[in-house]
Amino acid sequence: MIDMRSDKISVIIPVYNGENTIKETIESVLNQSFTNFELIIINADSTDNTLSIISQTKDDRINVFSYPKANVAVNRNRGINQATGDYITFLDADDLWANDKLAAQYTALQENPQAGVAYSWTNCIDENSKFLRKTSHVNWSGDVYSKFLLDDFIGNGSNVMIRRDVLTEVGGFDESLTNAQDTDMWLKLSAITNFVCVPKPQILYRIQQNSMSSNVIGLEKSNLEVIKRGFAREKAKSLQHLKPIAIGNLYKYLCYKVLAAPPGKQQNAIAGRFLITAIKTDISLLFKPIIFKAVLKLLAMIILPPNWASMFFQKLPRLSNTSTFLGYEKTT
Known part of the structure; x- marks a missing residue:
């Protein structure tokens, strides 16, 4: 049986003006069945009530760090620098997780020691957290580099769990890219390590109004x-x-x-x-x-x-x- 108390997971949430969603996003982390985690919130100079809303949730595992406004790659790297966990995972401030996301991905990595990254399936939700549609439900494990060359089948930054030593080896997110920072990271990771799939929808990716434009x-x-x-x-x-x-x-x-x-x-x-x-x-x-x-x-x-x-x-x-x-x- 896998002991989920021996390792710690660092959950990193970058946020800028996320007052409408941050409370629900934090709750989806605190409701995880895997409890040995730290929640690192990187506040990128929010000007709304984000910090006030965060402060209403009392939990010793929450750590808030405030920085000047920057792009998502910079803010994720800031979170990585603050992280002390054995595993790193990211969650956007408007997305949600199923309550077994951390446990399932952690277990997958324990059962597949050759894999440095675990990922799950994603479903889309609307602004009211109602189901919209499923997304890519592929089940690719092992060497997936050629798959990523053709398409980012993970599709969002709120998904993967990465072994800390593997993330350290590839370095952080490329801060010079204005878009596609996730895809760049998945390619760097898959160039040096295997991926393992958790074949169930555990990430709820929020589609905001006018997000297509x-x-x-x-x-x-x-x-x-x-x-x-x-x-x-x-x-x-x-x-x-x-x-x-x-x-x-x-x-x-x-x-x-x-x-x-x-x-x-x-x-x-x-x-x-x-x-x-x-x-x-x-x-x-x-x-x-x-x-x-x-x-x-x-x-x-x-x-x-x-x-x-x-x-x-x-x-x-x-x-x-x-x-x-x-x-x-x-x-x-």
């Missing part, structure tokens, strides 16, 4: 850099044939992000460029039905006025749902 140009730039790094490693020497597929997958995802946003001329132009680039990079996409679905939606967005297009997609939800570009729902 993020900076897709920034996403494009950062993800292309991460793909470039991934294929430049010695471990990818025999995997170069996967590069066109990886870039094609990226542009499918970027196109989905734009098509999921409200119709508009700027979005249409960007979506068109992304779709053409995806096809040029990976010609096999022409033979996949989802591409025709994307083209039809894009044409409707171009031809119809924005309000008409929105009404049209409401009447035909199967056409408007382009979220299956990669064969499953993405979280971000």
Whole structure:
């Protein structure tokens, strides 16, 4: 039987102006069946009631550190520097965990000593914490480097548990990246260690209203850099044939992000460029039905006025749902 009292887990929550969700997020940690953890909250100069709400929860395992505002990579690294646990895991300030998340991932790592990282499945919730949809429920363990080259199947930063010595070996999150810091970290980790899957949904990833309209140009730039790094490693020497597929997958995802946003001329132009680039990079996409679905939606967005297009997609939800570009729902 595995003794869950001998090792300590460090849970790191970066937060900036998270007054609407931080209480529920903290509760999902305190409700864990695995109890030997420290909860490190990195407050990035919040200007709302975040700190006041945090202070209302009295638990000796909670440690709050305040810093100037910075991106998520910087704040996670700040948490790593404060952590004293044998295992490190991260949770965004608006996401939630099932109450057995820590226990299940810890057990998986104990039962698989060759693995340095454990991950679980993710489901999406709305702003009211109601179930929206499931996401990637793959069950890949062992050497998963080639899988990550093609797509970030973990999909969010609130998932993995990492052995501290493994995380120390690869270093922290890349603070120079404006996006895709998670994918960059998973690639660095999978280049040196095995992953193990906990095949059950334990992460509840919150989809905020208008979250689809993020900076897709920034996403494009950062993800292309991460793909470039991934294929430049010695471990990818025999995997170069996967590069066109990886870039094609990226542009499918970027196109989905734009098509999921409200119709508009700027979005249409960007979506068109992304779709053409995806096809040029990976010609096999022409033979996949989802591409025709994307083209039809894009044409409707171009031809119809924005309000008409929105009404049209409401009447035909199967056409408007382009979220299956990669064969499953993405979280971000």
